[in-house]
Amino acid sequence: MQNLKITFELDEPIILNRYSTIDSILLDAYFKRLRKQGKIAEFVKTQDYLTEISKFIKVENNTISGSVWYVPEYTKAVPTNLQIHKVTQPERIIKYNRLFGSDTTPSKVENSGTGEFKAFKFGIESLVLSSIYFYIAGDKDVIIDLLNDVNYLGKKISYGKGYIKSKIIEPIPDDKSFLLNETTPAKPLSCQDWNVKTHKVMFYSQYPPYWSKDKVACYMPSASLKEHTDNTYANGQYSSMPDAEFISPTKFAYGLLSHKLKVRDDMEYNDTGTCAMCGDKESKGIKGNTETIIKKTLGKGDNFNDFPYILKGTGFICKHCIWSVSGNSVKDGGKTIKDASPFDNLCDFILNKDGYEYIQSKKADKEKWTQEYKAEFFGSLNKQKLPFVIALKDTSNNQHVLFKSAVSISNALIPIQVGNRSMIIDDEILQEAIKESGELIKEYSKKLLTNFSKDEPINFTSDERLMDFYAKYDQDIRTLLNFIIFNKEVKDVKRKPKKVR
Numbered sequence: 294m295q296n297l298k299i300t301f302e303l304d305e306p307i308i309l310n311r312y313s314t315i316d317s318i319l320l321d322a323y324f325k326r327l328r329k330q331g332k333i334a335e336f337v338k339t340q341d342y343l344t345e346i347s348k349f350i351k352v353e354n355n356t357i358s359g360s361v362w363y364v365p366e367y368t369k370a371v372p373t374n375l376q377i378h379k380v381t382q383p384e385r386i387i388k389y390n391r392l393f394g395s396d397t398t399p400s401k402v403e404n405s406g407t408g409e410f411k412a413f414k415f416g417i418e419s420l421v422l423s424s425i426y427f428y429i430a431g432d433k434d435v436i437i438d439l440l441n442d443v444n445y446l447g448k449k450i451s452y453g454k455g456y457i458k459s460k461i462i463e464p465i466p467d468d469k470s471f472l473l474n475e476t477t478p479a480k481p482l483s484c485q486d487w488n489v490k491t492h493k494v495m496f497y498s499q500y501p502p503y504w505s506k507d508k509v510a511c512y513m514p515s516a517s518l519k520e521h522t523d524n525t526y527a528n529g530q531y532s533s534m535p536d537a538e539f540i541s542p543t544k545f546a547y548g549l550l551s552h553k554l555k556v557r558d559d560m561e562y563n564d565t566g567t568c569a570m571c572g573d574k575e576s577k578g579i580k581g582n583t584e585t586i587i588k589k590t591l592g593k594g595d596n597f598n599d600f601p602y603i604l605k606g607t608g609f610i611c612k613h614c615i616w617s618v619s620g621n622s623v624k625d626g627g628k629t630i631k632d633a634s635p636f637d638n639l640c641d642f643i644l645n646k647d648g649y650e651y652i653q654s655k656k657a658d659k660e661k662w663t664q665e666y667k668a669e670f671f672g673s674l675n676k677q678k679l680p681f682v683i684a685l686k687d688t689s690n691n692q693h694v695l696f697k698s699a700v701s702i703s704n705a706l707i708p709i710q711v712g713n714r715s716m717i718i719d720d721e722i723l724q725e726a727i728k729e730s731g732e733l734i735k736e737y738s739k740k741l742l743t744n745f746s747k748d749e750p751i752n753f754t755s756d757e758r759l760m761d762f763y764a765k766y767d768q769d770i771r772t773l774l775n776f777i778i779f780n781k782e783v784k785d786v787k788r789k790p791k792k793v794r
């Protein structure tokens with residue numbers, strides 16, 4: 294086994310999750326080969342192949358070697374706006390639905406302009422970078438061989454994004470594939486197997502793929518795109534819960550709020566299984582066609598078309614997730630709120646043991662949701678009491694989706710649900726970015742930041758100082774900065790934070 298640095302020279306803009314690791318890229322190629330040879334089934338669990346994998350990639354403390362990606366020190370970056378046009382393809386939808394056991398008639402597709410049938414246009418940020426690099430420890434020859442199958446990195450490769458021009462594999466003296474130093478992980482490391490002096494702790498998958506629903510508390514790498522040393526212990530302002538057992542966001546919310554917003558009592562929750570929405574393995578719920586369960590739960594016809602689109606076929610949905618989307622009439626201080634569901638009521642909120650607080654909401658107060666309040670709120674995320682959940686809308690119509698969000702077990706690294714999208718905010722890096730951007734904003738105004746709204750074009754520029762800024766701060770940090778400083782959507786909204794206990 295050798296300690297290696299792998300550099301990819303890029304020819305095309307790239308869209309890559311901050312926490313993507315080189316082992317997940319190599320193992321994707323490895324499992325594709327095995328599948329092609331008919332040696333494994335369609336879906337396998339990476340952790341079941343640790344012995345095999347350890348023959349060519351180092352495995353230490355039950356963890357596969359392979360760092361997240363970094364931008365080389367003097368590399369500049371320019372974000373671009375990739376416009377995606379989603380068109381309605383009736384035949385594909387019908388075929389897909391049938392595959393999962395539900396029937397959709399052609400007339401239904403043609404007459405509907407919502408949910409899965411909606412055609413739309415949106416922009417995705419991709420970064421123009423000349424190169425990125427990773428660290429890994431393993432068998433150089435096997436790794437080079439697997440890399441032959443890797444020609445693109447990241448998302449939207451069908452648009453040609455992430456095309457790799459060349460690969461450089463060089464031996465280095467130290468192993469930097471697990472830890473950069475004692476306070477900074479180079480990849481997500483399970484808190485059970487490692488001991489790292491950092492408060493950047495989050496529920497994350499210990500093994501690729503990262504979207505797996507098997508999540509545990511992990512020590513997380515810095516969100517900075519350049520190699521960066523974390524100091525959350527020395528900083529003294531942060532706390533974390535490395536011993537926390539996974540809890541789904543809907544179960545967490547249910548535990549805190551079910552006395553106020555009751556679960557529907559006209560349904561029976563006698564089954565157990567793995568929830569198709571939140572991934573929880575132990576809760577009670579309902580087995581069956583997930584689309585039917587949700588439609589019945591909502592009792593609102595096709596109002597929430599987006600859910601059936603996500604939840605195809607037969608499966609299981611837990612009581613907590615049903616609760617989180619169900620419409621119901623409940624009493625709140627003697628007053629009956631019609632159709633009050635946590636989903637509606639908790640729009641734009643922070644939730645913890647003390648109750649929930651609206652950040653902005655139709656149901657919150659009439660005073661102005663000010664730039665000052667936003668700056669204050671996001672400027673002091675480190676003061677939030679653990680554990681907690683934050684969810685925001687991204688446009689005036691779109692709601693957040695509670696079951697897709699995550700419970701925060703650290704106030705140094707904070708998952709925030711924004712509409713359908715999950716952002717991860719590294720507070721240490723955010724504070725640095727706020728400091729650095731203050732000065733730049735005077736000069737460049739909106740050109741500095743990623744736009745919050747999905748369908749607006751992004752006005753980027755290739756100025757020297759800005760390129761340094763883009764190369765250092767990840768998209769989630771820049772998006773939140775834009776929300777704190779410029780967001781138009783909420784500028785005119787007359788709302789005020791309100792405490793509900």
Ligand SMILES: [Zn+2]
Nearest residue numbers: 568571611614
């Ligand atoms: Zn669930």
